[in-house]
Amino acid sequence: MSGLAPGEGVDAGAAPLAHEPLPTDEVIIGAPTTAVHDLATIGGVEVGIWEMTPGTASDTEVDEVFVVLSGHARIEFVEPALPAIEVGPGSVVRLAEGQRTAWTVTETLRKIYIA
Structure with a gap:
C-alpha cells in the first residue's frame, strides 16, 4: 500500500x-x-x-491529533505528568511534541493520525 493519490480512497480499518x-x-x-x-502529506502535515499489538511500550510524542478506529489502550502521560486516559473506537486525542508516554494496548489499536 502506498500513499494516496488525489481522488483515491482506502478502507483505513481494513488496510x-x-x-x-x-x-x-x-x-x-x-x-x-x-x-x-x-497516507498523505498536505501542506507539511x-x-x-x-497500529500497535498488545503490550506496553514507551514513546516520545510529536505534535499529533489522532482518532482511534479499533482496539483499546491506556495512555499514561509520564512527562509532563497528566491523568492517564483510556481510548477506544471513536476516541480523539491530542499529543504534544516531546511528551513522554507509556501505551498499554489490550486489544490491537489502530488509529488515523494527523501530525
Missing part, C-alpha cells in the same frame, strides 16, 4: 499493514509490534494509519 517489533529499549511489557502507513 493490511506490515508490522515490525519495537526497539527493545521502548518495550516495557510483552512483545508489541507496530505498523505505520503514511502528515496523515497516516498507525
Whole structure:
C-alpha cells in the first residue's frame, strides 16, 4: 500500500499493514509490534494509519491529533505528568511534541493520525 493519490480512497480499518517489533529499549511489557502507513502529506502535515499489538511500550510524542478506529489502550502521560486516559473506537486525542508516554494496548489499536 502506498500513499494516496488525489481522488483515491482506502478502507483505513481494513488496510493490511506490515508490522515490525519495537526497539527493545521502548518495550516495557510483552512483545508489541507496530505498523505505520503514511497516507498523505498536505501542506507539511502528515496523515497516516498507525497500529500497535498488545503490550506496553514507551514513546516520545510529536505534535499529533489522532482518532482511534479499533482496539483499546491506556495512555499514561509520564512527562509532563497528566491523568492517564483510556481510548477506544471513536476516541480523539491530542499529543504534544516531546511528551513522554507509556501505551498499554489490550486489544490491537489502530488509529488515523494527523501530525
